[in-house]
Amino acid sequence: MGIRERNRRAVEREIDDAAMRLFVAQGFDATTTDQIAREAGVSPRSLFRYVGSKEDIVLRDMLAAGESVLAALRARPAGETAWEALRAALHVLEDNPPDRALALAEMFLRTPSLRARRLEKRLAWLDLLVPEVTRRLGRAPGDLPDPAAHAIVSAALACLDSATEIWARRGGSGDVVALFDEALDAVRHA
Structure with missing residues (x-):
């Protein structure tokens, strides 16, 4: 550089x-x-x-974060299921200091325009992650996204957002990772 x-x-x-x-x-x-x-x-x-x-100030690093998740997903052992690998890969997002993570989460709760821009940027993560989840599912990549892979990635991201929102509503008390795991388990086994 x-x-x-x-x-x-x-x-x-x-x-x-x-x-x-x-x-x-x-x-x-x-x-x-x-x-x-x-x-x-x-x-x-x-x-x-x-x-x-x-909004761009707050969301500047979202694409880079998505690329970090993709790199972590690609590095996961081949024997892991798509769910296991994606869950583990999403844990790379824990690197954000807790006070900054809480401030951001609370801002998203209180600011509809910011929340909408975050969703817009988060949708780009689907383009990044769906092909790798498709590969992990043993399906041939195609011009159109695989519906199962798309659903898995979408659900995992929704669980991440739910856990973060609940954690913020609780004022940052508790373990956001445990909340994410609980949400993911609910989706996978409900």
């Missing part, structure tokens, strides 16, 4: 950190892009060179 890219990432981190401080202190909707720019030490014009919207 060259110096230009390192500088860009450093500025992005400063913007993200400044925005999160403001979002937590005064709420997502009450925070303006001008306030974020001021807090990050950049001009409003410069801010928009790094992000397209406030």
Whole structure:
């Protein structure tokens, strides 16, 4: 990575950190892009060179997170079922510090526009994960997604969202991983 890219990432981190401080202190909707720019030490014009919207600040890393899940899924042992492999692969998302994860989860609960953008970005994960789950199911890849693989990935992501929402509604108490496992078990064995 060259110096230009390192500088860009450093500025992005400063913007993200400044925005999160403001979002937590005064709420997502009450925070303006001008306030974020001021807090990050950049001009409003410069801010928009790094992000397209406030939602993009919060959701910047979602595609990279989906790619991390895919890499973890591909690395799972061949003998695991699609469910087992996907469950284990989704655990790579635990790396987010708990206080930041809680702040994000609470923001999603309170902000419909942010929740909608997260769903939009999460749908891209289907394109990433369905082909690998299709392969694990022993089915030939095709031009159209496999309905079983699509359903498994969709259900696992819904369980992840449910666990995160419940954890946030409980104020971050309890173990979000245990909630995810409980939700996944309910879907698989109901």
